[in-house]
Amino acid sequence: MEIMILINKKIILSTKNFDTTLTLFIENKKIGSITFQKFEDNKCDIINFKVKRKYREQGYGSLLMKECLDVLKKDNKKIELIASPNNNKSNKSIYVLRKEYKCLIKFYSKFGFTYNEKKTIRYFKNSSFSEKHFNNLLTYHGYMSKKFN
Numbered sequence: 001m002e003i004m005i006l007i008n009k010k011i012i013l014s015t016k017n018f019d020t021t022l023t024l025f026i027e028n029k030k031i032g033s034i035t036f037q038k039f040e041d042n043k044c045d046i047i048n049f050k051v052k053r054k055y056r057e058q059g060y061g062s063l064l065m066k067e068c069l070d071v072l073k074k075d076n077k078k079i080e081l082i083a084s085p086n087n088n089k090s091n092k093s094i095y096v097l098r099k100e101y102k103c104l105i106k107f108y109s110k111f112g113f114t115y116n117e118k119k120t121i122r123y124f125k126n127s128s129f130s131e132k133h134f135n136n137l138l139t140y141h142g143y144m145s146k147k148f149n
Helices: 060-072 094-109 117-125 131-139
Strands: 002-006 011-016 019-026 029-038 043-051 078-083 142-147
Touching: 011 060, 019 043, 019 060, 029 060, 043 060, 078 094, 094 142, 117 142
Parallel strands: 043 078
Antiparallel strands: 002 011, 011 019, 019 029, 029 043, 078 142
């Protein structure tokens, strides 16, 4: 069963199974969303965050993140995520991915998220990647977290 709540004129919160999504609409068009999962230990993972390319760098991502943090700070102590550029297009060079990754780190940092290199390495070491693939992953993926007081 899916539950939907209108947060304001532009954002709808919906919950389905274990995922909660905030979706941003402009002129009845879906332009972005952020999805998270809550866990019993007052921890939450942001598992998906996207804004359509033509709407980026206009404050919509910040609007979604602010709303997400407002929802989560009520009953969560820690939020975690893996900062990673959209790598669905296999023709992206490592250079482009690194540039996008740096922008992501800067974006999340302005909301109080901190990067943790040791947890990034531990996260990917537990996977079955080749040494070369593992090293490439570390150049444009990073574990980040934010704690609420």
